[in-house]
Amino acid sequence: MTTEDMATETEAQHDEAEEESLISTDPGKGGLDENAERGGVTSGKTVIRSRDLDVFYGETQALQHIDLEIPENQVTAMIGPSGCGKSTFLRCINRMNDLIDIARVEGELTFKGKNVYDDDVDPVALRRRIGMVFQHPNPFPKSIYDNVAYGLRTQDKTENMDEVIEESLKKAALWDEVKDRLDESALDLSGGQQQRLCIARAIAVDPEVVLMDEPASALDPIATSQIEDLIEELSEEYTVVIVTHNMQQAARISDKTAVFLTGGELVEFDDTDKIFENPESQRVEDYITGKFG
Numbered sequence: 519m520t521t522e523d524m525a526t527e528t529e530a531q532h533d534e535a536e537e538e539s540l541i542s543t544d545p546g547k548g549g550l551d552e553n554a555e556r557g558g559v560t561s562g563k564t565v566i567r568s569r570d571l572d573v574f575y576g577e578t579q580a581l582q583h584i585d586l587e588i589p590e591n592q593v594t595a596m597i598g599p600s601g602c603g604k605s606t607f608l609r610c611i612n613r614m615n616d617l618i619d620i621a622r623v624e625g626e627l628t629f630k631g632k633n634v635y636d637d638d639v640d641p642v643a644l645r646r647r648i649g650m651v652f653q654h655p656n657p658f659p660k661s662i663y664d665n666v667a668y669g670l671r672t673q674d675k676t677e678n679m680d681e682v683i684e685e686s687l688k689k690a691a692l693w694d695e696v697k698d699r700l701d702e703s704a705l706d707l708s709g710g711q712q713q714r715l716c717i718a719r720a721i722a723v724d725p726e727v728v729l730m731d732e733p734a735s736a737l738d739p740i741a742t743s744q745i746e747d748l749i750e751e752l753s754e755e756y757t758v759v760i761v762t763h764n765m766q767q768a769a770r771i772s773d774k775t776a777v778f779l780t781g782g783e784l785v786e787f788d789d790t791d792k793i794f795e796n797p798e799s800q801r802v803e804d805y806i807t808g809k810f811g
């Protein structure tokens with residue numbers, strides 16, 4: 519066997535491992551996909567890629583022909599006016615739209631080369647690798663400790679659980695505030711603390727991607743700033759995709775920005791600096807400068 523053949527075989531094994539860990543209910547992560555495509559405008563390796571993605575709610579089309587490549591370990595922001603389909607796109611990535619009866623997805627959306635809409639993909643296994651944080655903090659009515667422990671217990675990852683919980687709370691910049699009250703109810707935390715707890719809960723199970731749907735929009739400016747700092751830190755270890763209404767927030771924290779406009783059209787996707795300083799599209803410039811939307 520030549521060196522080239524061996525390399526090809528190794529890549530094929532990696533692909534199989536990636537696919538297997540999406541199909542299987544075993545929470546293993548598999549190896550990295552050496553074949554993941556490199557995106558046109560993206561500098562990092564592409565982890566999520568949509569091709570000609572259409573989404574419908576009944577007869578209404580919410581997204582049209584979306585082609586997008588999301589790079590690894592960067593923050594990608596989705597911006598655009600209300601109803602343009604940002605959240606719909608986010609929910610496609612970990613198949614949360616499956617929970618909406620009238621939602622229908624056509625086209626392709628791949629995670630590390632595997633179409634997440636293939637019949638053999640287990641959405642629960644997918645969501646273990648692609649976690650999600652919502653607009654309103656939604657801790658369980660349990661203790662702070664039990665909130666972070668929840669996913670670990672359901673996945674039987676209870677070895678060294680105290681250490682994992684401490685580490686997750688530290689990564690979520692919450693540990694110092696809660697280390698002496700882990701047994702207290704999560705519902706007694708402030709809104710900003712609850713949102714950081716939800717982030718700790720999401721990362722405790724070691725996902726590869728964290729999806730965030732307007733994670734700071736219900737928070738005051740100080741809590742928002744803490745979440746923004748946290749998102750930048752998280753991107754060193756995770757791929758972060760964030761929907762935000764707040765253009766300044768997208769400009770501050772993201773590496774890439776996708777601009778969706780009315781009708782579910784992705785009008786421009788590029789480096790965040792380029793989008794905000796010198797967009798290609800007049801419509802994007804008008805939106806960014808507040809002429810509409």
Ligand SMILES: Nc1ncnc2c1ncn2[C@@H]1O[C@H](COP(=O)(O)OP(=O)(O)OP(=O)(O)O)[C@@H](O)[C@H]1O
Pocket residue numbers: 575580598599600601602603604605606607618620763
């Ligand atoms: N569960 C649903 N049932 C029917 N239509 C829906 C549903 N969710 C979203 N839509 C429609 O799909 C389109 C896109 O909605 P989506 O929530 O993705 O937009 P958005 O850009 O995230 O909006 P916002 O910024 O207001 O949250 C809208 O026309 C919306 O009314």
